[in-house]
Amino acid sequence: MAEMWISMGPQHPMTHGLWTLKVKVDGETITDADPELGYLHRSVEKMGERRKYFMNTTLTDRLCYASSTTWTHNYVLTVEELMNVEVPERAKYIRTIMLELQRLASHLMWAGAYMPDLGHITGALYFWRDRELFLNLLEVPSGSRLLYNYIRIGGVKRDLPDGFVEKTERVFKLFEKRLDEYADLFENSKIFRMRTEDVGNFTAAQAQNLGITGPNMRGCGTKFDLRKNDPYEIYEEIDWAIQTREAGPGYSDCFSRYMVRIDEMKESIRIIRDCFKKMPKGPTLASAIPVRAQGEAFRRTEDSRGEALMYVVGDGTDRPYRWKIKSPMFTTISACPHYLKGYKLADIPAIMGSIDICIGETDK
């Protein structure tokens, strides 16, 4: 049968966000793929160069609307290194709590978006119902439901309100019961497994060579997490472990990538509980925060989707001279021909959904 190119997107149920996937098919089998990005380019980096350092946290919030705290945290961490700001100990703990709550909300957002890809629309409602619990938690200290603008250069905006620990604990107790329900609904469901197992495989070596990081890489069994390997905030003092899964020796499929995220949610709960135990009292914002900066700095953090890196150059004024964002999803989407080849056209939603696409951060 003759080969032909099929264009999926920019408006397609498979694309979470605006991008085009061109696939070359031989009958039903994919022989080549060509991702096209750039539909959602908002020139965030250039906009950041015209705003003061502290104002840019509003832009980083909008890099990925499903995981805004992690991106703001990455920017703030970079600027703090540039300005040599000492962050109070309590602020570090609050940041870690907010980061892990955001990771939970982000993974639930992904799981909810992944289920309609597989034709399981009820699954979306289950996951998004539980995401509300964490959005309500994140809303309490920050004052907003989606774009928090809570982490600031030198600390956090305000201290956690009274009763936050008890409220979080109530949510965790409920959510742990819900995780058991998910096990019945999805992990042990034969239909879900038939759609996801042995589909979209890539090996650990491929992931390393192509720059696939985060849960997608840990789905191959690679023990690599920047929270452990290049620790920031207080992840060193917290008792937790890197979660890995593998579909077979050294490779991942859609199901192992799903399971890694479920395990990470459980681990995030463990991290937050440990944070509440060890959290000291004290100020939440550094007393002297510089406005101008000179030099250059870069920091990488473990975003919900992989390794996020920011590079900021200061020229002595109160605005960054250059600001570069490295998105984990850009490399993962660019590598998609490698893990799409050989599978059927109908597997594309299952494969592309399983890597947790966020176009906001990819196109910037």
Place this chain on the structure above:
Amino acid sequence: MSEKSELGIMDIFVNPMKVTMKQFFKSTFGKPTTVMYPLERRDPPPTYRGMNAVIWDLCIGCGICAEVCPNRCLKMKPVELSDDEQDRAWYGSHLAKRKHKPERPAINFGHCMFCGFCEDYCPTGAMTMTDFYELADTNREGLIYPARSMKVDLEDLPQLPLTNYMMESPVLDVDPCIGCSKCVDNCPTNCIIMDVGPQDKTLKSGKVRNVENPYFDYTICIGCSTCVKVCPADCLHMEPISNSSSSGLTTEESPTEA
């Protein structure tokens, strides 16, 4: 896959059905998950960032909110203050002395992203964010809120201390200063005074006159940089707080040095 063979008939039909039936009874007979929006509303937390409100008597018109607004949707607009408002205003006596009209913030909510910087950086606590979020309008002009529309009057004013959130304060280069005292006229907190400077100027008539220089009281300086903007001789610049309290001439008036 080894795990695949373990799945039996229970896993395929019974267990998922159990969860579904549980949710079915919960959502049919239990409390609804959603809120019937126009009839009932969810309670936002006290920290909620909704429409802005300005506690009129606390506002000193410094313009920091306009400076920190990332979208530039907040502008300072000149307003007429009544005599009563003039009396009640903080630093009201100074406002009357000013050569131009006092200014208050006006917001275009069509551009506002509710980041809350104007609230956080307000040195007097006049700018607040309410829990009002129903701002939809039928035309764009309806989203532009003039200064008076956000006015809020409080019976008991919370007299917060002035805080310099900008982390910078003005520093004087003595040589170019011409002693025009424009900075004094425009300072919203009245933290500048003019006094004898080190330079003398010879007038055309041959008389020698001392050039007065501004002195800053850094305890109530809020770092709004209004003085830097209005200075005609470019003799002022902003420096971090720690530097400015220990640089040259301007320290003499600063009580923080002691």
